[in-house]
Amino acid sequence: MGLKNQKHRLKGFGKKLFSKYFGFETGIDIANDVAVLYRRNVVIKNIVFISNLLYSLVFFILGFSVANPTTDWIFAIAALPITYTVGRLQSKLIDLDHNDLTKQQIAMYVSSFWIFISSVMVYIRVYAVGQNAPFETASYVLIFYALVQISLYQDKRLLANSFVSLVGFVTLIHISITYNFFNLGLTWQEFLSTIFTDPVLAIQVADLALRTVIFILFYLINYIIVSIGQSIQEERKKELNKRREVQMDFTHIVRSLFNVVFQSASTILNERHAYNVA
Numbered sequence: 001m002g003l004k005n006q007k008h009r010l011k012g013f014g015k016k017l018f019s020k021y022f023g024f025e026t027g028i029d030i031a032n033d034v035a036v037l038y039r040r041n042v043v044i045k046n047i048v049f050i051s052n053l054l055y056s057l058v059f060f061i062l063g064f065s066v067a068n069p070t071t072d073w074i075f076a077i078a079a080l081p082i083t084y085t086v087g088r089l090q091s092k093l094i095d096l097d098h099n100d101l102t103k104q105q106i107a108m109y110v111s112s113f114w115i116f117i118s119s120v121m122v123y124i125r126v127y128a129v130g131q132n133a134p135f136e137t138a139s140y141v142l143i144f145y146a147l148v149q150i151s152l153y154q155d156k157r158l159l160a161n162s163f164v165s166l167v168g169f170v171t172l173i174h175i176s177i178t179y180n181f182f183n184l185g186l187t188w189q190e191f192l193s194t195i196f197t198d199p200v201l202a203i204q205v206a207d208l209a210l211r212t213v214i215f216i217l218f219y220l221i222n223y224i225i226v227s228i229g230q231s232i233q234e235e236r237k238k239e240l241n242k243r244r245e246v247q248m249d250f251t252h253i254v255r256s257l258f259n260v261v262f263q264s265a266s267t268i269l270n271e272r273h274a275y276n277v278a
Contacts, residue, residue, distance in 0.1 A: 052083035119146035
């Protein structure tokens with residue numbers, strides 16, 4: 001019995017802790033758009049902090065795994081103050097004014113930009129520059145992870161802009177660094193004709209096309225989820241506002257009814273009192 005109570009308390013503590021740092025609707029009015037955005041900024045700031053620690057961990061792992069780990073150790077150590085600085089900057093932007101929509105939107109875009117740029121930089125460092133082929137898949141997945149983080153804002157426009165930027169940057173990285181197409185010394189016409197004659201180049205181009213298609217499909221799924229989430233949020237807001245209107249109307253009716261009753265009772269009592277005095 002004591003063990004069950006301890007597990008129950010521990011579970012409750014875990015839920016409270018999770019709700020405090022990662023609960024999107026903890027302690028806010030969901031009908032207030034500014035409060036909702038502020039809470040999302042706070043939660044995503046916490047997620048970004050954990051993500052930055054994850055990126056530092058990636059560099060630490062590389063430091064133990066590669067033949068020349070010096071550079072990765074430098075990146076791992078340098079990432080820690082950067083993580084702290086970014087967290088402080090996000091906190092200052094978010095806390096400038098909790099009730100100002102524009103300032104909260106600025107904080108949202110700054111956080112999204114950092115999410116976007118950090119994942120791309122990690123991929124460039126790990127694979128495109130570091131040439132750590134065994135870690136290419138893991139570092140590439142971080143770009144998908146960045147898109148998921150941005151989608152937590154439930155903002156279709158922000159997600160679309162982030163997707164366009166990500167797919168553009170990643171495609172440029174693949175063309176210029178990963179597959180090094182620019183160093184082939186070919187014109188576009190020669191490049192297109194060589195695709196059908198050089199099997200290695202054909203495989204690389206096919207891989208690039210497949211990556212792009214998968215990323216587009218992943219974005220479309222996230223976009224649909226965000227669209228559904230926005231629709232549900234709007235319906236919840238409408239329902240909550242209707243409930244509040246009904247509650248206000250009911251309160252007004254009850255208050256008016258009691259006022260009439262009390263006034264009538266007061267009038268009757270005054271008449272009886274006057275009659276008794278007479």
